[in-house]
Amino acid sequence: QLLRPDSGLRPSQVKQMLGRHRIRGAIRIRSVDMSNKIEKLCQACVDGNLRRVMNFIGGSIFTQKLDIDIQSNNFDGMFGGMTPLMCASKYGQIEVVKFLLKKGANVNAIQKRGNNTALIYALANNHLIVANLLIEANADATHISNNSKTAISIAEEKGYFEILNSIKQKSNIETKQSFNKIKNILIESKKWGTNNKFPLGKEPTAESAPYTMY
Secondary structure, three states: OOOOHHHOOOHHHHHHHHHHHHHHHHHHHHHHHHHHHHHHHHHHHHHOOHHHHHHHHHOOOOOOOOOOOOOOOOOOOOOOOOOHHHHHHHOOOHHHHHHHHHOOOOOOOOOOOOOOOHHHHHHHOOOHHHHHHHHHOOOOOOOOOOOOOOHHHHHHHHOOHHHHHHHHHHOOOOHHHHHHHHHHHHHHOOOOOOOOOOHHHOOOOHHHOOOOOO
């Protein structure tokens, strides 16, 4: 339509507008292409395809280098808001997790959709070796997800007492401070004490944390 004689536009104006359309189109294509690459990286993490993950993170003549903490913006897919480390942790891919941590992945990155962390994913899906790797990398076990779960509460719920001991030994936050931080947030959200099962049938105290952290 821009090229029609009756458009009323000078040739220079038509050329300028066509240039803008091409730029916008190129940006859209580049955005879609980047989204596809992120999805492929996440899928490689899920599959435990270390060589492919290394190619995406390090870059190669065939693949563009991607940020190690990049998050998927495709919330219609299975990786929405997740980082590569979260994907690998959720599916228990030990070697991929080791590689990503060695390369400096943010162990405490937060998922955009559910406010989860790699440690929460690992424990929720029973990947204890991965969980220990994350704890050794100083993962925050007190972070609270959108469904009011922490790594500590999940570990206690599942009876992972060795994990709880690892958290207690490694945590940079004093046990009492961690406990009070979680308790206060849950009290404010009116979820403290709802459908909880406490050891010995009693409500937790700061002194008994982290073993009673709900």
